[in-house]
Amino acid sequence: MEKLLDLVSEEMKQAFEAAGYDGGLGKVTPSNRPDLCEYQCNGAMAGAKQYKKAPMAIAQDVVNALGESKVFAEAGAVNPGFLNLKLNPAFVRNYLERMAQAEKFGLEMPEHPKKIVIDYGGPNVAKPLHVGHLRSAIIGESVKRIARYAGHEVTGDIHLGDWGLQMGLIITELRERQPDLLYFEDNYEGEYPAEAPFTISELEEIYPTASAKSKEDAAYKEKAMDATFKLQSGVRGYRALWKHIMDVSVADLKKNYKNLNVEFDLWKGESDVHDLIPAMVEEMKKGGYAYLSEGALVVDVKEETDTKEVPPCMILKSDGASLYNTTDLATIMDRMDKINPDEIIYVVDKRQELYFEQVFRCARKTKLVRPETELKFLGFGTMNGKDGKPFKTREGGVMRLESLLEEINGEMYRKIMSQENRTMPEGEAGETAKIVALSAVKYGDLSNQASKDYIFDIDRFTSSEGDTGPYILYTIARMKSILGKYAETGGKTDAAALQPASGASEKDLMLQLAGFNAMMEGAYAETAPHKVCSYIYDLANAFNRFYHETKILTEEDRTKKEGWIALLALTRDVLETCIGVLGFSAPDRM
RNA sequence: GCACUCGUAGUCUAAUGGAUAGAACGGAGGCCUCCGACGCCUUUAAUGCAGGUUCGAUUCCUGCCGGGUGCACCA
Numbered sequence: 001m002e003k004l005l006d007l008v009s010e011e012m013k014q015a016f017e018a019a020g021y022d023g024g025l026g027k028v029t030p031s032n033r034p035d036l037c038e039y040q041c042n043g044a045m046a047g048a049k050q051y052k053k054a055p056m057a058i059a060q061d062v063v064n065a066l067g068e069s070k071v072f073a074e075a076g077a078v079n080p081g082f083l084n085l086k087l088n089p090a091f092v093r094n095y096l097e098r099m100a101q102a103e104k105f106g107l108e109m110p111e112h113p114k115k116i117v118i119d120y121g122g123p124n125v126a127k128p129l130h131v132g133h134l135r136s137a138i139i140g141e142s143v144k145r146i147a148r149y150a151g152h153e154v155t156g157d158i159h160l161g162d163w164g165l166q167m168g169l170i171i172t173e174l175r176e177r178q179p180d181l182l183y184f185e186d187n188y189e190g191e192y193p194a195e196a197p198f199t200i201s202e203l204e205e206i207y208p209t210a211s212a213k214s215k216e217d218a219a220y221k222e223k224a225m226d227a228t229f230k231l232q233s234g235v236r237g238y239r240a241l242w243k244h245i246m247d248v249s250v251a252d253l254k255k256n257y258k259n260l261n262v263e264f265d266l267w268k269g270e271s272d273v274h275d276l277i278p279a280m281v282e283e284m285k286k287g288g289y290a291y292l293s294e295g296a297l298v299v300d301v302k303e304e305t306d307t308k309e310v311p312p313c314m315i316l317k318s319d320g321a322s323l324y325n326t327t328d329l330a331t332i333m334d335r336m337d338k339i340n341p342d343e344i345i346y347v348v349d350k351r352q353e354l355y356f357e358q359v360f361r362c363a364r365k366t367k368l369v370r371p372e373t374e375l376k377f378l379g380f381g382t383m384n385g386k387d388g389k390p391f392k393t394r395e396g397g398v399m400r401l402e403s404l405l406e407e408i409n410g411e412m413y414r415k416i417m418s419q420e421n422r423t424m425p426e427g428e429a430g431e432t433a434k435i436v437a438l439s440a441v442k443y444g445d446l447s448n449q450a451s452k453d454y455i456f457d458i459d460r461f462t463s464s465e466g467d468t469g470p471y472i473l474y475t476i477a478r479m480k481s482i483l484g485k486y487a488e489t490g491g492k493t494d495a496a497a498l499q500p501a502s503g504a505s506e507k508d509l510m511l512q513l514a515g516f517n518a519m520m521e522g523a524y525a526e527t528a529p530h531k532v533c534s535y536i537y538d539l540a541n542a543f544n545r546f547y548h549e550t551k552i553l554t555e556e557d558r559t560k561k562e563g564w565i566a567l568l569a570l571t572r573d574v575l576e577t578c579i580g581v582l583g584f585s586a587p588d589r590m
Numbered sequence: 591g592c593a594c595u596c597g598u599a600g601u602c603u604a605a606u607g608g609a610u611a612g613a614a615c616g617g618a619g620g621c622c623u624c625c626g627a628c629g630c631c632u633u634u635a636a637u638g639c640a641g642g643u644u645c646g647a648u649u650c651c652u653g654c655c656g657g658g659u660g661c662a663c664c665a
Contacts, residue, residue, distance in 0.1 A: 022651095033609060048645085055645095080645085124665090160664075179623060190630065296663055308593040309661065317663040324665050353594080354660055381596090382658085419628080448603075451595085453658075455602070464628040466614045467603080474628050482625050534604070537613080546630060553625045590628085 003105030003521070004095055004514040005029075005039075008087070011071040012041050012062075015541045019059065019065035021047055027086065030515070038511060044081040054083025080102035080472045089500035094509050099514065100495035105577070107517050111153035116154045117335050118144045118346035121257070121264060124161035126170055126207045129256050129401040131391050131456075133351075135380045138445045138583065140347035141262045142529040143378065150524040154338060158253075160269030162246060163327070166207065168228030169240055172208035172220065174198070175227070183237035192237070200252045204243065222313035232274065242271075257403060260427040261438060261583050273330035277322050280330050280368075281315060289366045290315055303362035310354070313362035328359050330374075331367045336527075343374040350379025350451060378527055381453035383445070387489035391456050397540065405437070411462050412437040412470075416590065424589070432587045436470050437462065439584040443469030446582055447533040467537050472579065475540040476586040477545070479513065479572045484588075486551060486565055499563030505546040509567065510540040516574055520581075529582060543571050 013026035032040065044059035051058065059077035066075050074086040099105045120140025123138070124132055124195060140156065143181030148154045175184055175195070181197055182188055198206070214221040241306055243460040250267060281297065284290035289299045295318030302310050335341060346356060360375040362368075369375065385391045395401045413433035416424065424432065444461035448454040464470035483493070501507035515535070523531040552568070555561040576586060 004611050029606085029608095032605090032612090036609085040609090045608075045645085080609085123665090157597085182662085284633090294662080298662070314662050317661080321663085323663065325662095350595085352658060352665085354607090355665090358662090388657095452603095453596085457602080460602075460615070465616085468614085471614095471628075478626050478629085485625065530604085534613085541613090545623080545631095549631045551625065589626085 001102050001108065001517070003108075005090075005518050007095070008039060008071060008353065011069060012043070012066075012083070012085075014068040016043060019058075019061040021051065021062070026062075031084070033084075034508075036078070037076075038087055038507075039085040041083040041085065041579055042081075044083060046079070048081065053346035059083050059337070077359075083565070087511070089502075089510075092507065093498050093500040096510055096567075097495050097498050097568060099516070100428060100498070100566070100573075102317075104164060105440065105516050105574060107150070107520055108297075109235045114152045114289075114342040115339060116147055116152050117339060117341045117344045118147070118154060118156050118347065119159050119344060120144075120156065121158040122161065122348070123158070123253055124166060125253075125269075126166065126203045126245055128204050129253070131383060131401060131404055132262075132398070132440075134401060134404070135383055135445060136347050136349075137257065137260055137262045137421060137519045138442050139378070139450050139529065140579060141260075141379055141583045142442075142532075143345065143347060143527050144444055145583060146520070146524050146527075146529065149577075149581050150520065154262070154343070155265045157266040157268050158264040160250075160267065160271075162269035163227050163232075163271040163274055165224060166211075167212055167231055167242055167387065168224040168226070169210035170203070170206055170245060171227045171238060172224040173206045173213070174241065175223075175574060177206075178537050183241045185237065188237065192240040196248050198244075198248065200248050203248055207228060210427070236294075254400060260401075261585075268331070268334075270327040273327055273334050274322075276330045276334060277326055280333055281326075284315060286365060289362075294318065299362045299366060300366065301358050301362070310358065310361075313358040315362075324355075325359060329366075332359075332363050335368055335560060336373070341373070344585055345375060345376045345378055347378045347380065350381055353377055353379050353495075360526050365447070371378060372505060374571075376527070378450060380446075380450045384453055384455050386455060386457055388455065391443045405441070408458060411458055412440065415464075420427060432590050434589050435585060436473055439469030439473050439579070439586075440488040441469075442582060442584050443472065443533060446529040449528070449530050469584065470590075471487050472536055472540050472575065472584045476572060476575050476579075477588065477590045479568055479575075480586075480588055481545070482552060483565070483568060483572065491565060492562070493565055494562070495566050497559075497566045498570075499560060503546075503549070505542070505549055506564075508566070509539075509542040509546045509571065512539050513567075513570060513574055523581075532578050532582055536575055539571065539575060539578075539590050543568075 009026055009028045012028050013023040016026040017023040025047045026041060027043060028039050028041045028272055044062065045055040045180045047058055048055040056077060056079060062083060063075050063077050066072065069075070069088070071088055071091050072085055073088045076084045078084050118140055120136045121133065122136055123129055141571045144154050144156045174181070178197060182192060210224065214224050227238065231242055261490070264474065280406060281290070290297050293312065296314050297316040298312035300312045312494060314323065315329070316326065332344065335344065348356065356377045360377070363375065383391050391399065401491050414428060416429045416433055440461040445454070447467060461468055462470060464474050501510050519531060519535045523529060552561060552562065552564045555564065579586060
């Protein structure tokens with residue numbers, strides 16, 4: 001289904017052509033001056049040079065050519081040459097009815113859906129999630145859902161950090177503590193226990209301990225590196241331990257991501273591509289791309305047009321070990337092999353931009369990807385505390401994600417329980433608090449442009465006043481309440497009942513709804529969840545204004561009432577769809 | 591040192607080169623016998639500085655000032 005803006009532009013294009021001008025000038029955009037008009041066209045000014053004619057004269061010609069139109073209720077030429085437009089209410093009404101009845105509100109599906117892999121999350125096993133993981137999860141999940149809604153075939157991959165020295169450290173510390181474990185017996189050939197010899201909380205304590213020790217004690221670090229080597233070369237007991245670490249850790253991660261309403265399609269990690277590395281390195285050498293520099297194996301990725309120094313992409317360290325680059329490149333290779341995506345999007349801290357630039361160039365140069373495969377870096381900014389510095393606990397440490405969520409859930413719960421006219425029982429309040437708290441966190445994050453730093457302010461995010469998640473949910477709850485009451489009286493809801501707008505706030509709401517497709521297309525094209533946020537905020541406001549001056553349930557005129565109910569139902573559906581792609585949901589009441 | 595990035599009301603944030611820079615919080619004032627006042631309405635206040643390109647610049651270019659970040663064996 002065509003976007004409203006396209007239909008309107010088409011009408012304008014014909015008018016330009018009828019008046020003897022280039023139809024391409026007839027592009028219509030939403031109005032910058034809502035007090036003057038609903039839509040505007042700046043084509044007359046753009047065409048002034050081309051036709052050596054005053055913009056105003058061109059605009060007047062176009063208005064004359066437009067004549068009587070089904071699309072426009074008003075079209076006027078205004079100095080210095082703007083075309084101010086108001087739409088015909090019946091035209092808008094018909095558009096909304098089609099939208100309500102169409103799949104995905106008439107959002108056009110791509111002719112050739114793209115295969116997209118989104119790499120986000122990126123936690124390390126055996127380490128608890130902390131606030132640094134929050135943005136990748138929230139933004140990645142939303143980008144994934146938007147792309148999927150837009151009709152593409154999207155795979156979300158968590159990309160675990162599950163290989164390398166950190167695993168050696170854990171195994172070493174385990175050995176220090178429990179040297180008699182079966183896993184450390186060289187000659188043992190039997191089955192290992194199914195149960196892990198540690199819990200997740202122990203694991204989370206073991207890693208930092210081991211990491212600290214290795215920094216102070218060279219011999220300890222030596223042991224850890226040896227353990228890493230043994231693990232990577234496949235020593236049975238070490239592999240068995242590694243499996244335990246993975247199982248315990250992944251189970252915990254799944255629980256935590258579930259609380260965030262984040263779901264990965266793939267739980268792949270660095271370990272999955274370990275075996276692919278030797279062949280990949282060999283190819284890069286054979287192709288003449290990789291060479292030794294200062295003992296390390298590197299691929300040059302400089303380009304003529306660079307204004308900055310782009311260091312070569314390192315493939316192997318001088319000791320022959322692999323590193324971050326190696327696994328990322330091997331992962332690209334693996335994805336091309338198994339999924340063959342048209343695009344891979346990395347949702348990563350923006351500080352890694354240069355690094356990914358190197359990796360992308362290297363992947364292209366060494367032909368790991370097809371020439372047309374898009375590699376996109378979606379870098380996000382830092383989440384700061386109220387002081388404008390990176391978010392920390394009161395003690396100055398790294399805050400665990402669990403603690404952060406608990407704090408917000410608690411805050412939300414207190415707010416619900418302290419409502420003056422609270423009718424909600426405590427049990428439901430607990431569940432509702434979680435739903436609303438998640439909206440607070442996610443909306444607070446996503447309403448900013450991803451690339452910018454932002455200030456995490458619990459008080460502001462959990463407030464239901466202003467541009468917040470709870471405000472959106474409150475508005476939805478109110479609509480559900482009205483629709484519920486209407487349904488109780490046996491009323492029917494049907495999009496065919498929609499009426500042309502009779503008032504200004506009603507028309508405003510309708511136009512806002514009609515802009516859904518254009519908004520969603522833009523949010524996908526620019527991988528910009530914040531556009532969805534600002535859209536639903538405007539939509540919620542438009543609804544609240546309409547609600548305020550329209551008494552729906554007490555309306556005597558049945559035609560009017562059913563039309564409004566249909567409008568309400570459509571608004572609710574659009575809002576819920578939008579928060580769905582943002583990765584949160586709305587309770588029925590709050 | 592080189593490079594990247596960001597500077598918008600007191601605070602927080604938006605704006606494919608287009609009209610009077612749009613919101614939110616805060617401040618001031620108003621609206622509940624009526625569908626959820628966690629709402630609505632009115633009001634207050636901003637593009638770091640200096641040039642340039644353009645009919646028109648928050649947006650593009652140059653310089654300066656200020657914050658953040660990155661510059662091969664970490665991830």
